[in-house]
Amino acid sequence: MASSICCALVASLTFAAFAAFAAPCSADEAPPITVVAGARGALAYRLSQELEAAGLQVRVEASPAAAGSGGLLIVIPEGEQGAIEIWSDSSGRADLVASVAPDGPLDTRVLRAAELVRALRSTAGAPAGAAGPAPAAVGPEPAAVAPAPVQPSPVAPPAALPGEAWGSPPLRAWAPPSPPFALPAAPRAPLVEVGVAIALGWQAPGASLALDASLRIWPSARIGAGLLADLSIIGPEIEAAEGKVRFRRSLFGAELALAPIERSRRFGLVLSPGVGLSYVSASGDARPPYIDSDESTFTALVYGRGEARFRLIDSVVLTAGALGGAAIPPVDIRFAGRVISTFSPLASFSFGVVVQR
Numbered sequence: 001m002a003s004s005i006c007c008a009l010v011a012s013l014t015f016a017a018f019a020a021f022a023a024p025c026s027a028d029e030a031p032p033i034t035v036v037a038g039a040r041g042a043l044a045y046r047l048s049q050e051l052e053a054a055g056l057q058v059r060v061e062a063s064p065a066a067a068g069s070g071g072l073l074i075v076i077p078e079g080e081q082g083a084i085e086i087w088s089d090s091s092g093r094a095d096l097v098a099s100v101a102p103d104g105p106l107d108t109r110v111l112r113a114a115e116l117v118r119a120l121r122s123t124a125g126a127p128a129g130a131a132g133p134a135p136a137a138v139g140p141e142p143a144a145v146a147p148a149p150v151q152p153s154p155v156a157p158p159a160a161l162p163g164e165a166w167g168s169p170p171l172r173a174w175a176p177p178s179p180p181f182a183l184p185a186a187p188r189a190p191l192v193e194v195g196v197a198i199a200l201g202w203q204a205p206g207a208s209l210a211l212d213a214s215l216r217i218w219p220s221a222r223i224g225a226g227l228l229a230d231l232s233i234i235g236p237e238i239e240a241a242e243g244k245v246r247f248r249r250s251l252f253g254a255e256l257a258l259a260p261i262e263r264s265r266r267f268g269l270v271l272s273p274g275v276g277l278s279y280v281s282a283s284g285d286a287r288p289p290y291i292d293s294d295e296s297t298f299t300a301l302v303y304g305r306g307e308a309r310f311r312l313i314d315s316v317v318l319t320a321g322a323l324g325g326a327a328i329p330p331v332d333i334r335f336a337g338r339v340i341s342t343f344s345p346l347a348s349f350s351f352g353v354v355v356q357r
Contacts, residue, residue, distance in 0.1 A: 032057035033117060035074045042314040043106065044076050047084075050114035056121060072117060077102070078266065084113045086120065189221040189263050190315070190356035197319060197352020199230065205247045205333065205341045206236025212350055216257050224257035226272060228305075230323075230348075242335040243286035249343065250279045251301060263356075268309035268317070276301045280331050280343055290336060299327045299343075309354070317354040323347065 033056055035044045048058045073087040073094070086098040098116045100109050197212040210233055216226035230251035238245045253276025261269045281296035303325025310318045323346075330344035 032059050033072045033074065033121070034058075035060045036063060036076060043110065046107075047074065047076070047110050047113055050110060051117060054114070054118050056117070072097075072120060074113065074117065084109060086113070086116060088120075189218060191218055192216070192357045193218070193226075193354050195319065195352055195354040197321065197350040199321075199323070199348040199350035201323075201346060201348035203236075203249065203346040204343050205238050208232060208236055208249070209234040210250075210348065212352065214354075218257070218259075218263070221263070222259040224259075226255050226257045226274075228253040228255060228272075228274065228276065238333065238341055240335050240340050241287075242290050242338075243284055243292075245285075245333060245335070245340075246283045247333065247341075247343075248281045248283075249346075251276050251303075252279075253277075253301065253303060255305075266311045268311070270307045270309065271304070272306070273304045274302075276303065278327060280327075282333055284335075297331060299329060299331050301325050301327050301346075303346075315356045317356065319350070319352050319354055321350045321352070323350070 033051060035048050035051075035058060044060050048060055051058045071088070073089065075085045075087065077083060077085075083102055084100040085096060087094050088097045089095070097120060100112045100116065102109070193214075193216040195212075195214040195216075197214075199210045199212045201208045201210055211231045213229045213231070214226055216224050218224035228251065230253075232248045232250050235246060235248040238247060253274045255272040255274025258271045259268065260271065261267070263270075278299050278301040279296065280299060281294070283294045284292055286292050303323055305321055305323035307319045307321040312318055325346055327344045327346070330342050332339045333341040333343065
């Protein structure tokens with residue numbers, strides 16, 4: 001009986017000692033780093049990859065409300081002109097501890113943010129008592145000795161302790177020296193845009209379905225130039241007593257692109273007046289005694305179109321557009337010398353996607 005009681009007592013003491021040593025180890029685990037992506041999914045994904053490659057735990061959230069307490073919080077800006085901010089709430093309140101200014105390419109900004117986070121995490125993980133080992137024994141205090149006068153020399157500023165790093169101003173590592181006067185940071189607007197859309201159109205002979213392809217180059221943030229190709233997929237058919245005609249038209253245009261709203265924002269608007277060349281063809285199936293005939297011609301076209309835009313991710317934009325124009329000169333469609341329709345005004349409504357680089 002005494003042997004059983006001794007064994008139980010030894011097991012209880014062993015379990016208590018193990019729990020006492022295991023609790024501090026789990027408490028020392030650093031909380032994961034939270035990246036608030038917002039509308040910049042591609043940038044958040046690239047930054048999380050850089051941090052995970054350094055062995056850090058990272059989680060991506062859509063908003064700051066979804067992030068847990070403790071650790072570092074990286075907030076990605078909505079547009080290109082915003083700074084990447086790094087916050088810490090380990091002291092019980094949210095403090096801005098570092099930020100990356102919106103200058104330079106996107107890859108450079110991601111690397112700067114990753115280096116800042118690694119530096120902050122390594123500073124926070126340094127032990128507080130790393131100054132040196134404690135004395136092994138307490139002895140009598142030595143007599144005070146007057147120090148010899150020494151010549152003052154320049155010294156480096158003392159390093160900030162872990163507790164002081166969180167309350168210090170935002171770090172500006174890897175940033176260029178400040179200019180003598182303030183310079184506004186200009187947002188980086190995409191230079192090239194390629195778009196594809198499906199257009200439902202109407203012209204004098206009837207309704208049609210077309211595929212729109214566009215290319216725009218923006219040498220300026222709000223003014224650019226572009227090309228448009230509108231290719232017919234399904235065209236209208238015209239029937240009369242003499243027979244039936246299948247009508248097709250295509251448009252190839254050059255246009256001026258104007259952006260009244262800054263293109264790097266979530267919502268945008270692009271207006272494009274242009275001129276082009278339209279290819280018009282008519283294929284007739286005649287009833288006897290008339291003979292089948294196929295005819296085609298070119299005509300000039302003046303048009304204008306507008307696009308309302310919604311940014312889906314960093315470089316992909318959804319568009320809803322409208323186009324209106326007129327042929328100069330108009331093209332008459334005849335059956336046996338009789339005009340049955342005239343192609344001149346046209347309109348279309350389109351839905352598509354634009355990729356920006």
